[in-house]
Amino acid sequence: MDFSNEALISGVKAGNLRSVSRLITLAENGVPRARTVMAELYRSGGHAHVIGVTGSPGAGKSTLVDQLASTFRKDGKKVAILAIDPTSPFSGGAVLGDRIRMVKTAEDDTIFIRSMATRGALGGLSRGTLDAVQILDAAGFDVIFVETVGVGQAEVDIVRTADTCVVVLVPGMGDSVQAIKAGILEIADLFVINKADRDGADMLHKDIRVLLSLAEYEEGSFKPPILRTIATEGSGVSEVVESLGEHTRWLSSSKEGKKRRLKILEERVMKIASEILYEKLAQVAHDRVAGLIQDCFEKRTDPYAVVEKLVGEVLSGNDKTE
Amino acid sequence: MDFSNEALISGVKAGNLRSVSRLITLAENGVPRARTVMAELYRSGGHAHVIGVTGSPGAGKSTLVDQLASTFRKDGKKVAILAIDPTSPFSGGAVLGDRIRMVKTAEDDTIFIRSMATRGALGGLSRGTLDAVQILDAAGFDVIFVETVGVGQAEVDIVRTADTCVVVLVPGMGDSVQAIKAGILEIADLFVINKADRDGADMLHKDIRVLLSLAEYEEGSFKPPILRTIATEGSGVSEVVESLGEHTRWLSSSKEGKKRRLKILEERVMKIASEILYEKLAQVAHDRVAGLIQDCFEKRTDPYAVVEKLVGEVLSGNDKTE
Numbered sequence: 310m311d312f313s314n315e316a317l318i319s320g321v322k323a324g325n326l327r328s329v330s331r332l333i334t335l336a337e338n339g340v341p342r343a344r345t346v347m348a349e350l351y352r353s354g355g356h357a358h359v360i361g362v363t364g365s366p367g368a369g370k371s372t373l374v375d376q377l378a379s380t381f382r383k384d385g386k387k388v389a390i391l392a393i394d395p396t397s398p399f400s401g402g403a404v405l406g407d408r409i410r411m412v413k414t415a416e417d418d419t420i421f422i423r424s425m426a427t428r429g430a431l432g433g434l435s436r437g438t439l440d441a442v443q444i445l446d447a448a449g450f451d452v453i454f455v456e457t458v459g460v461g462q463a464e465v466d467i468v469r470t471a472d473t474c475v476v477v478l479v480p481g482m483g484d485s486v487q488a489i490k491a492g493i494l495e496i497a498d499l500f501v502i503n504k505a506d507r508d509g510a511d512m513l514h515k516d517i518r519v520l521l522s523l524a525e526y527e528e529g530s531f532k533p534p535i536l537r538t539i540a541t542e543g544s545g546v547s548e549v550v551e552s553l554g555e556h557t558r559w560l561s562s563s564k565e566g567k568k569r570r571l572k573i574l575e576e577r578v579m580k581i582a583s584e585i586l587y588e589k590l591a592q593v594a595h596d597r598v599a600g601l602i603q604d605c606f607e608k609r610t611d612p613y614a615v616v617e618k619l620v621g622e623v624l625s626g627n628d629k630t631e
Numbered sequence: 632m633d634f635s636n637e638a639l640i641s642g643v644k645a646g647n648l649r650s651v652s653r654l655i656t657l658a659e660n661g662v663p664r665a666r667t668v669m670a671e672l673y674r675s676g677g678h679a680h681v682i683g684v685t686g687s688p689g690a691g692k693s694t695l696v697d698q699l700a701s702t703f704r705k706d707g708k709k710v711a712i713l714a715i716d717p718t719s720p721f722s723g724g725a726v727l728g729d730r731i732r733m734v735k736t737a738e739d740d741t742i743f744i745r746s747m748a749t750r751g752a753l754g755g756l757s758r759g760t761l762d763a764v765q766i767l768d769a770a771g772f773d774v775i776f777v778e779t780v781g782v783g784q785a786e787v788d789i790v791r792t793a794d795t796c797v798v799v800l801v802p803g804m805g806d807s808v809q810a811i812k813a814g815i816l817e818i819a820d821l822f823v824i825n826k827a828d829r830d831g832a833d834m835l836h837k838d839i840r841v842l843l844s845l846a847e848y849e850e851g852s853f854k855p856p857i858l859r860t861i862a863t864e865g866s867g868v869s870e871v872v873e874s875l876g877e878h879t880r881w882l883s884s885s886k887e888g889k890k891r892r893l894k895i896l897e898e899r900v901m902k903i904a905s906e907i908l909y910e911k912l913a914q915v916a917h918d919r920v921a922g923l924i925q926d927c928f929e930k931r932t933d934p935y936a937v938v939e940k941l942v943g944e945v946l947s948g949n950d951k952t953e
Contacts, residue, residue, distance in 0.1 A: 352933070365687075586945060598901070599893075606892070
């Protein structure tokens with residue numbers, strides 16, 4: 310198969326899944342020509358609804374996403390799922406690959422599913438995912454789910470770049486309210502109480518409502534609904550789909566929605582830029598950092614001097630790739 | 632009180648808590664002279680045992696840390712606790728301040744407790760904390776706890792810069808094994824099963840043991856023990872203290888321990904350097920990014936061109952502070 314830039318561009322635009330997969334891989338690996346292709350594709354995109362889904366581990370996010378994806382699919386939409394796997398800090402590979410493969414064989418094969426590895430390195434997480442979202446967008450996908458594991462800062466960062474952010478919680482896990490407090494309250498456009506037949510669903514509902522009542526919403530902003538699902542049985546799923554639609558309409562038709570979309574684009578740009586800078590730092594550090602650290606260790610220098618040296622070299626364009 | 636550079640240096644070296652607090656605040660706010668002072672202090676440090684504590688929300692980390700801190704304190708050690716609060720992405724402030732204040736009044740006042748806010752910005756989390764650790768080290772603290780909320784990538788990143796990493800899990804929460812898989816297995820030096828009187832403690836113990844048996848440990852590396860506690864009653868706490876001691880001895884006396892310490896120092900340096908680069912990017916973007924994003928939005932340009940522009944300006948030293 311032809312994977313020249315021109316072939317990739319026309320392949321992606323035509324929605325060819327092999328072209329899509331290949332370009333995502335090129336982008337993930339930071340191959341320079343990927344960026345040329347991506348810039349070219351940008352003008353074809355901007356139509357997809359990007360839905361970030363986050364929540365505690367064990368909350369049933371994957372099941373819910375699969376159900377939502379099937380519902381959109383039945384409705385004739387082209388659907389993709391990007392599952393963000395935490396990267397093993399040592400091996401650099403994704404650790405939850407098993408789940409992905411499982412879904413892949415069980416599901417409707419016209420749902421595009423891909424597991425994205427987070428990187429061990431600081432901030433490496435988002436760039437590959439953002440690129441993948443844009444590629445899928447250019448390929449004509451209508452709905453793109455970005456599903457995360459965990460509720461740490463990195464997850465929050467990634468979900469902030471979605472158009473709509475769904476926070477999934479379950480009753481009876483001690484962590485619910487802590488999870489809400491942990492920075493995700495303010496990014497949620499939609500709350501879903503999953504496993505809503507469990508004890509404690511009402512209490513959790515009340516807790517979220519109280520927290521929401523404390524938040525200040527500007528005139529015209531979207532007030533997050535609180536929905537209940539039992540994802541394993543599909544119950545409540547169509548209500549979530551409906552709320553997602555309302556949020557999209559808000560995004561595309563209101564002044565505040567437009568402001569939000571500009572903000573999202575800004576987040577994406579800043580994230581990609583910061584990751585490029587980190588890569589330059591890693592290049593500069595590559596050969597020399599071990600020696601410099603040894604000097605620190607033996608107190609011949611100090612970490613701040615080493616930092617200054619490395620940063621100085623990045624800023625003077627002293628890395629080896631140029 | 633005199634807070635000149637000289638006064639701060641001598642104050643911190645003498646263990647004066649007001650000097651310590653002031654310097655942490657200066658470092659957190661990125662005041663340039665803080666770095667001069669920190670570099671000066673570096674040679675006075677290197678004696679503290681930095682213990683990172685992570686685990687699911689609701690696992691009882693805070694209670695365990697309080698118990699461990701008290702035990703070290705009774706043993707005559709100078710103890711500090713840095714509690715990493717996830718930052719509200721919107722307000723930029725820490726969200727769990729309440730817990731911190733509670734402990735502060737209830738505890739022995741000779742334990743230094745400080746809540747460190749993570750930043751909304753990518754990667755902003757670690758620098759303030761790393762600086763605080765080094766300041767406390769220079770001030771003669773023997774044991775410094777770094778306690779995190781959540782198990783996301785950012786938390787993993789921060790705990791990787793600790794000398795010893797404790798992972799706290801609880802039985803009967805569906806997320807236990809997922810949490811272990813989510814990248815923390817390989818950073819754990821010590822597993823603690825807290826609330827060990829609950830159903831499922833044996834099964835969790837077995838799960839961890841199986842996962843550990845699958846990991847490959849190099850000759851001479853430290854094999855993580857699995858300990859059980861009921862932190863609210865103080866049960867099992869002394870065994871944890873003992874294991875922490877074993878890990879310190881391994882770090883300071885073995886060849887592999889030394890390698891690990893070099894690695895930790897490298898992580899710290901790389902993290903600080905990357906955050907400085909991010910700050911430069913934020914400075915460059917500050918005034919112009921809104922306009923550039925508007926251009927993207929209206930497809931007069933594309934995000935990749937904007938990224939290139941911003942990165943190019945950082946690398947050519949075009950920011951306003953210089």
